[in-house]
């Protein structure tokens with residue numbers, strides 16, 4: 001799930017000349033030519049636009065980065081998101097009933113879903129128990145990890161060869177390295193729709209490392225087809241400064257765009273491709289294009305902030321259900 005960046009538009013009609021000029025420039029000196037005045041206005045407007053945009057960025061960074069405390073279903077949550085999007089655990093029986101006669105395909109986010117959000121993104125390890133739960137699920141259902149991270153990086157965390165991996169927000173997809181029993185699942189899928197952006201991404205990564213090194217706690221990660229700027233360890237007072245540095249780099253690259261996740265700014269190519277398209281691609285690769293006999297389940301954390309414990313519980317219940325269901329069917333036959 002991505003969050004759209006707010007766009008601030010300055011309403012020129014509702015603002016007078018005096019409010020646009022710095023106090024020191026009032027009253028307007030006779031030495032100002034119309035051109036000077038125009039330049040001054042332009043400069044001031046640009047400054048205000050950047051300031052407004054920065055505020056919007058920081059607001060967006062805040063709303064994309066809920067804390068665990070806020071996410072434990074407060075009254076606010078109950079009145080909005082959770083009521084309309086109930087926990088998959090509480091709807092488990094209904095989901096399973098809907099899956100009868102269909103192939104479940106599991107899509108799992110990594111950070112904050114299979115792993116905790118930790119201060120150092122290089123140390124976002126998943127627990128042994130979670131790995132066992134994912135391994136078991138992959139035995140019964142085609143399973144893919146879909147993440148903003150570099151594919152190799154997330155593989156080094158998950159370490160399971162029977163899964164699909166879609167790294168860099170789905171721009172780097174690879175099928176299981178070991179044999180797979182599903183329809184076309186053993187085709188050695190490899191799909192990288194943004195290959196031409198590799199040199200640009202590398203350049204932006206280096207520029208961002210340089211620009212953000214004065215901001216304590218900021219960490220820039222090269223995810224191959226996109227770049228992440230983590231602000232998990234950045235003091236909230238410095239978020240605006242960080243956003244400004246990222247903006248200044250990004251302004252040089254109109255072919256790249258910015259999206260936000262939890263405690264992370266993501267810079268990626270403006271191609272028509274995202275996690276949703278990656279899911280579609282994987283379903284096609286598995287032989288389920290335009291199929292009615294498939295039930296894709298995606299578990300991520302960006303809005304609901306489900307903690308890893310609940311994800312593990314859901315995966316375990318899914319495996320138990322499958323075992324019981326398979327046993328019952330073989331008894332009837």
Ligand SMILES: [Mg+2]
Nearest residue numbers: 109111112301
């Ligand atoms: Mg996540």
